[in-house]
Amino acid sequence: MIGTFLRYGAGSLVAMACSEIVLVGAYNLGADSQWATILAWAAGALPNYVLNRRWAWRSDTRTGGEKLRELTLYWLITLITAGFAILATTATDDWIMNTVTSRGAQSVLLAAAYLLAYGVVFVTKFVLFDRLVFADRRTRHQVPSTTRA
Template identity: 55%
Template sequence: MTEIVAPFAQRYGRLLRYAAGSVVATVCSEVALIAAYGLFDADAQAATVVGWVAGAIPNYVLNQRWAWRDRGKSDKPLTEAAWYWGVTAVTATLAILATSGVDSVVSGHITGRGDRAVLLGGVYLAVYGVVFVVKYIIFDRWVFGRTPEEA
């Protein structure tokens, strides 16, 4: 029975740690994006990039060192980092396309920059919400690898 429960508990704990790290990264991203767009008058693309950087760095550290802490040291840290940044760059590209597209559509209809900033924050959050599960699967299977017991 222990052979069945232990891997499940390990994977469930990893998923919860991944989710908690994603919440931290999301808060960092949202605050940075809304501030860049709403307070500092950055355009939608620049604000999205600022938000991405503000969240991607803590997300990487939290994923590597906390969410997947039970996997041991990576024998290919550069490959791991390249995969991680590749996946997050694709996600950032989707977010840039979405926020820029929405901004261009609503700019004539919603005149308040603060209102548009909150809307763009919601669009950014929606993109990351959609890819949340896909990123977890990619990170778990290919980026951060598996523990020797799971292989």
């Protein structure tokens, strides 16, 4: 489980880097905080899914039903956290527009709010992914235990 958590953390860092670059870029190019956050989420969500599925949990679901269940739960959790990030960045944007004049400083503060929002849900997402999304991976690969008589 520690190895899975470390791989999840590394994959999350890759996804977060993709997201932060897109967030700051889109915001500096004039996108409002909501659109910048949505674009940032999209930029990080796909690599995050691939890294989590293939690398962190080493999932190899093959059947249509298992794959659909995995995809549905994963994207549901991810969309809920995206909503949280949109709320956090919108609230931050409302505050900084009235107090900070430099667009560069505004984008740094917005990026910090986005990072904080995802930092808050980081462990929760791990638990949900481990227990719900990729849970069947463990049972498929478990070796039956033998007991001594």
